[in-house]
Every structure is written in structure tokens, then in C-alpha cells.
Amino acid sequence: MEHTVSAFEQELKVLGGRVAEMGGLAERLIHDAIDALKRSDPDLARTVIERDRLLDRLQRETEDRAILVIARRQPMALDLREVVASMRIASELERVGDLAKNIAKRVVAIQGAVLNKRLVVGVEHIADIAAEQLKTVLDAFSDRDDAAAHLVRQRDGEIDALYTSLFRELLTYMMEDPRNISLCTHLLFCAKNVERIGDHATNIAETVHYVITGIAFDDERPKADTTADDPIEGGALP
Amino acid sequence: MEHTVSAFEQELKVLGGRVAEMGGLAERLIHDAIDALKRSDPDLARTVIERDRLLDRLQRETEDRAILVIARRQPMALDLREVVASMRIASELERVGDLAKNIAKRVVAIQGAVLNKRLVVGVEHIADIAAEQLKTVLDAFSDRDDAAAHLVRQRDGEIDALYTSLFRELLTYMMEDPRNISLCTHLLFCAKNVERIGDHATNIAETVHYVITGIAFDDERPKADTTADDPIEGGALP
Numbered sequence: 001m002e003h004t005v006s007a008f009e010q011e012l013k014v015l016g017g018r019v020a021e022m023g024g025l026a027e028r029l030i031h032d033a034i035d036a037l038k039r040s041d042p043d044l045a046r047t048v049i050e051r052d053r054l055l056d057r058l059q060r061e062t063e064d065r066a067i068l069v070i071a072r073r074q075p076m077a078l079d080l081r082e083v084v085a086s087m088r089i090a091s092e093l094e095r096v097g098d099l100a101k102n103i104a105k106r107v108v109a110i111q112g113a114v115l116n117k118r119l120v121v122g123v124e125h126i127a128d129i130a131a132e133q134l135k136t137v138l139d140a141f142s143d144r145d146d147a148a149a150h151l152v153r154q155r156d157g158e159i160d161a162l163y164t165s166l167f168r169e170l171l172t173y174m175m176e177d178p179r180n181i182s183l184c185t186h187l188l189f190c191a192k193n194v195e196r197i198g199d200h201a202t203n204i205a206e207t208v209h210y211v212i213t214g215i216a217f218d219d220e221r222p223k224a225d226t227t228a229d230d231p232i233e234g235g236a237l238p
Numbered sequence: 239m240e241h242t243v244s245a246f247e248q249e250l251k252v253l254g255g256r257v258a259e260m261g262g263l264a265e266r267l268i269h270d271a272i273d274a275l276k277r278s279d280p281d282l283a284r285t286v287i288e289r290d291r292l293l294d295r296l297q298r299e300t301e302d303r304a305i306l307v308i309a310r311r312q313p314m315a316l317d318l319r320e321v322v323a324s325m326r327i328a329s330e331l332e333r334v335g336d337l338a339k340n341i342a343k344r345v346v347a348i349q350g351a352v353l354n355k356r357l358v359v360g361v362e363h364i365a366d367i368a369a370e371q372l373k374t375v376l377d378a379f380s381d382r383d384d385a386a387a388h389l390v391r392q393r394d395g396e397i398d399a400l401y402t403s404l405f406r407e408l409l410t411y412m413m414e415d416p417r418n419i420s421l422c423t424h425l426l427f428c429a430k431n432v433e434r435i436g437d438h439a440t441n442i443a444e445t446v447h448y449v450i451t452g453i454a455f456d457d458e459r460p461k462a463d464t465t466a467d468d469p470i471e472g473g474a475l476p
Binding site: 063071076185 | 310318420454
């Protein structure tokens with residue numbers, strides 16, 4: 001029995017290590033995707049696209065391993081929650097990698113274009129906060145720190161507010177000069193992608209809370225991107 | 239032993255039923271979100287937003303149930319794949335519901351705006367194909383029909399081509415008259431959301447293939463949305 005328990009703990013440790021590895025890779029992909037955007041560096045962007053495949057593979061392996069642990073060890077209560085959480089967080093991180101990859105693809109698409117620094121800085125600023133949120137919540141998972149997870153969840157509103165403000169600024173640029181439209185549309189999707197990275201950090205915060213307490217946050221999550229809630233402003237419509 | 243086997247089969251049946259229920263609900267949400275867009279009906283859109291919560295709850299319940307089945311029955315090989323597949327498909331369907339909800343939120347945002355019918359028909363056409371793909375792949379799951387799953391996977395390219403074409407058309411409208419920009423941006427996100435529903439149908443097709451054969455499709459998936467791969471066309475950039 002002693003043996004079984006420590007084998008389980010060993011397996012949990014491996015799962016936790018796998019999640020930490022995925023987290024480090026996801027943070028790196030975000031950083032490099034944004035760096036590629038800032039520097040208009042399609043080669044760096046291509047390495048992000050390529051390295052995202054590793055994250056996909058790690059996610060599948062983590063899921064396979066978690067399921068085998070459940071089948072072999074039949075963990076209950078907290079132990080089961082720990083295993084399920086690893087699987088869920090791996091899935092969130094895989095999606096974060098996809099979002100970084102999407103940004104990188106747009107960098108390849110807009111290569112050569114001279115970007116408005118102010119707009120790129122806007123995207124970068126949101127990405128920095130999203131990456132920090134991701135790092136904080138992964139630390140909260142490894143430290144089993146419910147309070148830190150709560151803070152991540154609350155701070156998501158800041159990302160949403162910045163996104164909404166950048167969204168409006170991008171629309172303004174498009175309206176000022178139609179030649180801006182194509183590039184601004186790509187930046188709009190980049191901004192949306194980083195905003196969604198923040199949502200995944202929030203999802204992970206909810207998983208951390210569930211691991212520690214065994215219950216889901218029961219109040220509604222603080223609201224996300226509100227641009228879809230904004231009424232259209234003025235002007236004739238197509 | 240006989241008893242154990244049939245109890246497992248009973249549990250599989252319940253899981254399959256839950257997935258089918260979620261699939262029906264997801265198809266309904268897509269249909270109603272697009273209907274709300276066509277008819278500029280914010281009330282219908284609000285019911286979509288509300289009903290998406292049921293899909294979220296069903297997904298959590300399906301995951302919980304699948305994990306308990308794995309822990310209690312310790313299924314192997316095909317049996318294990320069946321349970322894991324239910325869990326994965328439930329997760330894809332939950333994401334489809336989120337995408338329908340995002341469209342519905344934009345309908346609420348643009349209420350009162352007179353939409354260009356041609357553009358809305360473009361979004362609707364993609365949504366129809368995506369919904370059909372979803373229905374076909376869920377039937378393929380319930381019939382364990384690998385050939386049908388393959389066809390779904392191949393047909394995703396059609397959705398991507400339509401999306402790329404609509405994306406360009408929307409950009410053209412924006413460039414013609416800056417007053418179109420705000421509304422076209424919302425339609426652009428709606429179109430992107432339906433394109434992503436198609437991606438989830440493809441993910442489900444891959445899961446169906448994995449259930450039946452025990453192996454993942456090893457070739458790369460036919461490529462998705464290529465607008466991120468398009469070079470920016472002409473004009474000064476912001």
C-alpha cells in the first residue's frame with residue numbers, strides 16, 4: 001500500500017513536471033510571437049509555428065498519461081482532482097500555443113509592412129500582461145495557492161479593458177485611411193488572440209481553485225471582451 | 239464478470255447519449271445564432287447566450303462521468319478510447335457553443351443596424367456547411383464510420399476557402415466606405431467564428447478516427463483559414 005501511494009505521488013510529480021514544461025514553452029511562444037511582430041521577423045515567426053507542434057504533442061502525451069494514472073490508480077477526491085487538473089491545464093496550454101501560432105502566421109503574412117509602432121506596442125502590452133497572468137497562475141497551480149489564482153481571475157478585466165480600447169483605436173485608424181484597413185485587420189486578430197490567452201489563464205485559475213477546494217467558482221466570471229457588446233457607432237451600414 | 243461488462247456498456251451508452259444531446263444543442267445554437275443575425279433579432283440572440291450555459295454544464299457533467307467510468311472500470315484499448323473520445327468530443331462541442339454565443343453577442347451589439355444581405359448570406363452559407371459537417375461527424379461517431387469522418391476532414395477546406403473569400407469581400411466593403419468598417423469588423427469576427435466551428439468538426443473527425451483505429455491521422459490536416467497567410471495587398475500602412 002505504501003508502495004502504491006508513493007507510485008501515485010511519483011506519477012503526479014511527472015504530470016506536474018509535464019504541465020510546467022508546457023507552461024514554459026507556451027510563455028516562450030507568446031514572447032517570441034510578439035517579438036516577431038515587433039521586429040517584423042518572419043523567420044522567428046516560422047520557428048513559433050514549428051515549435052507549437054511540440055506543445056501539441058506534449059498535450060496529447062499528458063492526457064494519455066493522466067488517463068492511464070486514473071485507470072491504474074483509481075484515485076479519489078483530491079488525488080483525482082490533481083490528475084484531472086493536469087489534463088485540463090495541458091489542454092488550456094495547447095490552446096494558448098495555437099493562439100501564439102496564429103499571431104506568428106499573421107507576422108509571416110504582413111512581412112515587409114511597416115507597422116504603426118503605437119498599435120504594436122498596444123498589442124505587446126496586452127500580451128505582456130497575459131503572459132504574466134499565465135506565469136502567475138501556473139505558479140499558483142504548482143504552489144496550490146488559491147489566493148493567487150483568485151487574483152489572476154480578477155485581473156483578467158484589465159486585459160479586457162485594454163483590448164477594448166485597442167479595438168477602438170484600430171477602428172479609428174481604419175476609418176482615417178482605408179489603406180490601413182488590411183493591416184489593421186491583422187492586428188485586430190492579433191489583439192483578439194492575446195485577449196484570449198488571458199481567458200485561458202483565467203480558465204486555469206478556475207481549475208486551480210477546483211483542485212484546492214473541490215468546488216467551482218460559483219459566481220459568474222468577471223466579464224470578458226466587451227467589444228461584442230458595444231452598439232455600433234454612427235454611420236451608414238453596409 | 240458478465241455483470242461488469244454490461245455495466246460498462248451501459249455507462250458507455252449514457253456517455254454516448256450525453257454527447258448526442260450536446261451535439262443537438264450545439265447545432266441548435268449555431269442555427270439560432272445565425273437566424274438571429276439574419277433577422278437582426280437580439281431577443282433570439284439572448285436566448286442563445288443563455289442556452290450556451292446548459293452546454294457548459296453538460297460538458298462538465300460528461301467529463302466527470304467519463305473520469306469516474308475510467309476510475310471504476312479501468313477500461314483498456316478500444317473501451318478506453320471510447321470513453322476518452324466522449325470526453326474529447328464533449329469538450330469540442332462546448333467550444334462550438336462558445337463560438338455560437340460569440341456570434342449571438344455580436345447580434346446584440348449590432349441590433350438596429352441594417353445589414354448588407356449579401357454579406358450576411360455569406361456568413362450563413364459557411365455556417366450551414368459547418369453545421370452540416372458537425373452533424374455528419376457526430377453521426378460518424380455514433381455509427382463508428384471512419385470513412386464518413388475522413389470525408390468531414392477533407393471537406394473542411396471548402397469552409398476555409400469560403401471564409402477567405404468572404405474575408406476579402408468584407409475588406410473591400412470597408413475600403414469602399416469607412417462608415418462600413420465598424421459593422422464589417424463584427425461580421426468579420428462572426429465569419430471567423432463559423433470558420434472555427436468547422437475546425438472543431440475536423441477535430442471531432444480526428445477523434446472518431448482515433449476511436450476506430452487507435453491511431454491518429456498521421457498526415458497533416460488540410461490547411462485552414464489562409465487569410466493569416468496572405469501577404470498584405472498594396473497601400474500605405476499605419
